Amino acid sequence: MRKGVVPIVLGTAVTAAGLSLLKMNHQRTAADNPYAWGVAGFGLAHIVLGTIDAVRDRY
Template identity: 55%
Template sequence: MLPREGLIPTVLGTAVTTAGLALRKANPVIGWGVAGFGLAHILLGAIDLMEHPPE
């Protein structure tokens, strides 16, 4: 069974967002940038999940 389309970007976006928030103490600019990329992946993955319902 293959994972639903959009699930992998959503999960990876969650991991990247968490990493970005953890980086804020070391370098706030880079931390927020990485967190922003992660949030974008979560949003795009969620859109894919809504566009392609399970069969």
């Protein structure tokens, strides 16, 4: 398996979970949920770092 694939897949799953948390109506608006944005940002960071690993491993 290529280096960086696992963080990309993990980041995709975590980002999807964070975005689904934004749909929950616990706050006044969906954009007011800081935990959901934190989870989504954590997932996006995994995607970016996994992509850097995959590109660096290729060249």
